[in-house]
Amino acid sequence: MTAPHRLRRYVLIAALASASVQAAEPHRHSAKSLPSPSSPTGPVEVALDEAMIARLPQVTATGEAHGRKLSCEGVALHELLRASGAMPAAPLRGADLARVAVVRARDGYRAAFSLAELDPSLGQHLVVLSRRCNGEALAAEDGPWRLIAPGESRPARWVRQVESIRVVDAP
Structure with missing residues (x-):
């Protein structure tokens, strides 16, 4: 094989290899963004089931x-x-790193928490859903559920009168 033919052959092989890598590249990135097999997809309504929460x-x-x-x-x-x-x-x-829990109160007040900030292996941000404060059941103006987010500089995401929690993909 002559030198020009070998050069053309190497150029062709290099071009095919480069095209193959570029074609695979989008698939590699999209696979990283897929949820893990045990992860939910789409919105999830969280039941405020007192018996389940007590366990x-x-x-x-x-x-x-x-x-x-x-x-x-x-x-x-x-x-x-x-x-x-x-x-x-x-x-x-x-x-899963782009999902958020949206907490909604009876009066329409809402607060959001990313799952990443709540995950004990990442953000470790303690947020507590409660029915009792200071040793007593919550008063009607605070209950039936109340969300407490200690450690925040102000209680803007402490939601009183919690009526629903929904996990959704961040926009």
Whole structure:
């Protein structure tokens, strides 16, 4: 084989290899964004089932809201989301990192928490859903459920009168 033919052959092989890598590249990136096999896809409504919540590990969250000190017993939000199938039990990865829990109150107030900030292997942000504060059941103006997010600089995401929690993909 002459030198020009060998050169053309090497150029052709290099071009084919480059095209093959470029064709595979989008698939490699899209595979990373897929949810893990145990992850839910699409919106998930989280049931506020008192009996199921009572079976989950209970924690206490303390803080101050509107000049009032609170010590509330309840369940960590990430535990509720996992028990409801709205958040995988394994550490988050891929598309799960772009999901959020939207908490809605009876009066229309809403707050959102990314699953990544709640995941104990990532953000480790404790957020507690409670029915009892300071040793008493929540008053009607605060209940039936209340969300406490201790450690935040102000209680803007402490949601009173929680009526629903929904996990969705971030826009």
